[in-house]
Each structure stands twice: as structure tokens, then as C-alpha cells.
Amino acid sequence: MDEQAKNQSHNATGNVSSNAYIDSSKADRAVWLMKCPPAVSRRLRTPPSDGLDPSRPVAKVIVSIDPLNSNDDDSHPEFTMELAEAESGHPKCYAVDMNKDFIPMSVFSESPQGKLSVEGKILNKFDMRPHNQNLELYGKICRERTNKYMVKNRQIQVIENDRGAHMMPMPGMVTFSTAAPTEKKKAPAKTTETKRTxxxxxxxxxxxxxxxxxxxxxxxxxxxxxxxxxxxxxxxxxxxxxxxxxxxxxxxxxxxxxxxxxxxx
CATH class of the missing domain: 1.10.10.10 (Winged helix-like DNA-binding domain superfamily/Winged helix DNA-binding domain)
Structure with a gap:
């Protein structure tokens, strides 16, 4: 890495020494960028709760290819992800849409010691959505989540002073007038001739x-x-x-x- 790249590394992290380098040994490794719901993200990072081998896959990706159109440039394989274990009330099967039209990007990581590494270059970008067979369940989850955030939590506080001292307005806040209503002021006549230029x-x-x-x-x-x-x-x-x-x-x-x-x- 040249001196300019080394300085850029120092400016990006802010806490890396001037003689630090970025490990680029994996820079050409192809990786996927996937956008997924929070429930799926939590499940992918959490080990299984059934007591089985924690190293077993938490999900599997099924690739479907039409052999009749496999050589067609407009034909794309279909991806489906199935979770080994889903959160309660959430679907296990999701459709994954591939998209190659995005700005070239790379994945970086930083170790606890401050070492920076290039983990790979993003080859494909994926957007996850509930599979067609789970649309009804996912719609129910979205409605419940919306209703939950629309509920206003009200609090009731008992006022010990029953004479209403806490409810009386502070001096200067409210003024009362017992005088008879005064006659409504008449709007001043417009002096249109003097105002027109x-x-x-x-x-x-x-x-x-x-x-x-x-x-x-x-x-x-x-x-x-x-x-x-x-x-x-x-x-x-x-x-x-x-x-x-x-x-x-x-x-x-x-x-x-x-x-x-x-x-x-």
C-alpha cells in the first residue's frame, strides 16, 4: 500500500497509528450484500435454542433455475431463504430478489486491536421479502406492529391536595374581566386614494x-x-x-x- 492509502486509512479510523496497513488479502473475494427484516437479522446472529450443535446452519438458501431459459441474458435465478428456526409469530420462508445494478462496494472489518481488513468485494445485492405463502402472516405482523405504536400510554396521577391548589393558574397566566363587553371596534376606513401610487x-x-x-x-x-x-x-x-x-x-x-x-x- 502506498503512502497516500496509508494516510487515508489513518483519517478514516481516527485511532489507527501512522504505520498501520489495511489487510487486502481477501479484497477479491466475492460477497453478498443482503437487506433483511430485523427479525431475520436477529435470528441469523443468534445460535439455535434447541440444544443442538451451534455450528449447524441457521438458514439455507435455495436457488431455482429454469433450464429452458438458463442461457437467456434476461433470465435470473430465483432465491429463497428458509430459516432453521424463526422468532415466534414470524415466517420462516423468505423470497430474496437479486439486483446487480448498484454502486461497486467492498466490505471492511476492524478487529478489537484496531486492525482493518478488506473482507471482500460485493458481487450481488439482495432484497429480502416474505415469500408468497407467508404474505398473510407477514401482513398480520405489520398490522399488529402498527397498532402497537399507535396506542398512547396514558398515566393517571392522584392529586393529594383536594382543594385544587395545584390546579390554580399562576399569577399573570390568566386574567378575568367582569366588565361588560365593549363595543366592537370599527375597522378604519380605507384611504385608498392616498395609498395608490x-x-x-x-x-x-x-x-x-x-x-x-x-x-x-x-x-x-x-x-x-x-x-x-x-x-x-x-x-x-x-x-x-x-x-x-x-x-x-x-x-x-x-x-x-x-x-x-x-x-x-
Missing amino acids: RRDRGEMEEILFKLFERQSNWSLRLLIQETDQPEQFLKDILKELCVYNNKGTNQGTYELKPEYRRSGN
Whole structure:
């Protein structure tokens, strides 16, 4: 290992001496990465409880291959894991889905003495799920687990002081008023004219032309709402660009003078 790799090893662990090396003798060994439920993980790490040989396998993996499609590139073998012993109420049989589309990774280990080793290179990644024959059982486990975490643990505490001293609010927390309800304050009148700011006249004319493209007739009130301009300022522009309808179906509205209308309007 070169000096740069040695420094990287020291930076990664933080407690390895500067002359420590990573054992890479097993770097090319193929290993599997498997994602499994917590119940399966606990069972794989726990020796059998039936008093038999603790070195016997805790699970077996069954590989199923279709001989008719074994040479097909799209054909993948099917994996099934059966536990020798499962936790109470949990299934023993699981389907294992293989996936080769993942970022290349390696497995590292660290001994109690701080020695780092490469245990192998991940060849395949597996995701474990309950086998089809155990879906009903696994669904029941999931429902029970959800219901368990939804239950709120309530505690009842008996208050010895029956005079309610502990229930009285602290000073300043609550104020009581026995006075008659006061008259509701009236909202201040809006001073719309003083709050509205005039736009540039040319810009305002362009806005009005676009509004009259949307619809041909507008009342003054709606134009003020759309443009947010002072009423008198808006009236002066409308006087030059529009005709006010005193009667007819469009009484009380403005429409553009013929010379300002676009063809088709």
C-alpha cells in the first residue's frame, strides 16, 4: 500500500497509528450484500435454542433455475431463504430478489486491536421479502406492529391536595374581566386614494389595452381593482381612450374608442 492509502486509512479510523496497513488479502473475494427484516437479522446472529450443535446452519438458501431459459441474458435465478428456526409469530420462508445494478462496494472489518481488513468485494445485492405463502402472516405482523405504536400510554396521577391548589393558574397566566363587553371596534376606513401610487402614463395605457382585449366593457370600479390606480388619474386616461356608455345593455361601462380597437373586437 502506498503512502497516500496509508494516510487515508489513518483519517478514516481516527485511532489507527501512522504505520498501520489495511489487510487486502481477501479484497477479491466475492460477497453478498443482503437487506433483511430485523427479525431475520436477529435470528441469523443468534445460535439455535434447541440444544443442538451451534455450528449447524441457521438458514439455507435455495436457488431455482429454469433450464429452458438458463442461457437467456434476461433470465435470473430465483432465491429463497428458509430459516432453521424463526422468532415466534414470524415466517420462516423468505423470497430474496437479486439486483446487480448498484454502486461497486467492498466490505471492511476492524478487529478489537484496531486492525482493518478488506473482507471482500460485493458481487450481488439482495432484497429480502416474505415469500408468497407467508404474505398473510407477514401482513398480520405489520398490522399488529402498527397498532402497537399507535396506542398512547396514558398515566393517571392522584392529586393529594383536594382543594385544587395545584390546579390554580399562576399569577399573570390568566386574567378575568367582569366588565361588560365593549363595543366592537370599527375597522378604519380605507384611504385608498392616498395609498395608490400612479404608474407611468404610457405603462398605464398598455395595461388598459390588455384589459380591454380580455373583455370589451369595464366598469370604473372593476378597472380600479384591476389596476390599483387613483380614481381621478384613471378617469383622465379613460376619457382619452374610451367611450362611456350612458344607456343600453352596457350602461355604466367603458369601451375603447373605435380607433383604438383591434380588428376582430
